[in-house]
Amino acid sequence: MTTATPSSPLVTRHDHDGYVTLVLSNPARRNALSAAMMSALQDAFDDIAQNPDIRCVILAADGPVFCAGHDLKEMGGITDCDQHASLFAQCSRLMMRIVTLPQPVIARVRGMATAAGCQLVASCDLAVAARSAKFATPGVNIGLFCSTPMVALSRNIARKHAMRMLLTGDPVPADTAFAMGLVSDVVDDDDLETATDDLAAGIAARSGMTVRLGKQAFYKQIEMPLPDAYAYASDVMTTNMQKHDAREGIGAFVEKRHPTWRHE
Template identity: 50%
Template sequence: MFSPPLCTRVAATKEGRKMAILEITQRDAVTHIMMNSPERLNALSDEMLAALQKTLDKLAKDPTCRVITISGAGKAFCAGHDLRQMQAMRQNTDAGAAAFADLFARCTDVMMRIQSMPQPVIAQVHGIATAAGCQLVATCDMAVAGHGTRFGVNGVNIGLFCSTPMVALSRNIAPKKAFEMLTTGDFIEADRAEELGLINRAVPAEDLAAHTAALADQIAAKLGAAVKIGKRAFYEQLALDTAAAYAHTGAAMVENLANADTAEGMQAFIEKRAPDWKH
């Protein structure tokens, strides 16, 4: 049985009024973040990036949260950066150069934060995920998408190559396919995204939330300390050569084995019973 969800909001100022730019729902050990700017297709505006950074930083310290899911309100998951805000930056004396650099640095901070979180982060994707929105999907540890969802790094269609989204995309799918998407601006649908490895699974659109919740619950039931160590080691070893990766992950396993709950889990397996984990 699920405990009743607890809902909170992260507010941002828009046109002189308050709006809940993020809706946060907690159910058992799973925290769901819904980007709530449907009129902008949940663009990664200054406000959205700030709210995501603040919320992720807070959740990283929350021992009751074991898995995080991210979705978007309205008809799209995320349409990338807010082009209206970017165009306004051109009014600065340097034609926006400093503001653009700051924008991409802040966006990078959010993406890097997702992968440094102790909890796995799952994207729940519908509608479209374009440019930096596709980057967000590729950055999350896992992703589930409804059939008919479209993914693209289509900035090239307006003369802006998606260079920062390219980093996450090219670490998810084969380089030649990533480069094709980047240079043509073509979209792919959920089934093809699953084939390429951009998402974990494509599911019926009407069942998207249920499939994402089931995956989150399955992971949340594991020993949190083990998942935390494993996630950290997963990303760290990717940057190493094979020998160094084995040395690094061997040390991670030694760290994991020192955990009392891991000892209990191993003994429970030997004794053919459920583990009595304390944490």
């Protein structure tokens, strides 16, 4: 276990074949989303967005807690309204960066993910949770309703499930989070890293162009009325059909061979 110090990064990066793992690396502070931690994550995602050779991202954490949300000590030391507004705006930009990132992001969750940490999981495209993991939006217990985590949470799970989490602050075990739709996979603790790496490698093995196009289309259409969504999705498929990888993939299927992607 490593503890972030002024000379060690808050976020560490590990490059693999076609995908990257970003690790929250401040377990002494329970990987809290301080302003510095959010800046480090934002910079890492902005850098990844510019690299088409990276086709998937895993977001993981050091230590027994995935992410405890905002750094309450930091927040409690702020009295100026504008500084609080700036902190929450920074958090919102980070969450939106994950959604707008060209590459899919998979949360690899071990331990607790609470408040903005739960928001971080909900903002990722996929989430693989260890069976012992738990999720909570406990702001109500300290007089601070989890309003910004609510945005991501309510876009992942049914309203009454979201409201129960928000109104009670009770922790939700991984199996329940899976049933609610907050996480995509639950695996035994010992299998967490392997399962997440396999998932990321599988996505990275697909056409990067197709995955980028599909992720963007998913988030755009889901907010549209049904007729508009179909019209937009039809346009996307038309564009997709003109790409090299679509022609290559269809040709490979017909010819019963493996496709050779150019990611374009």
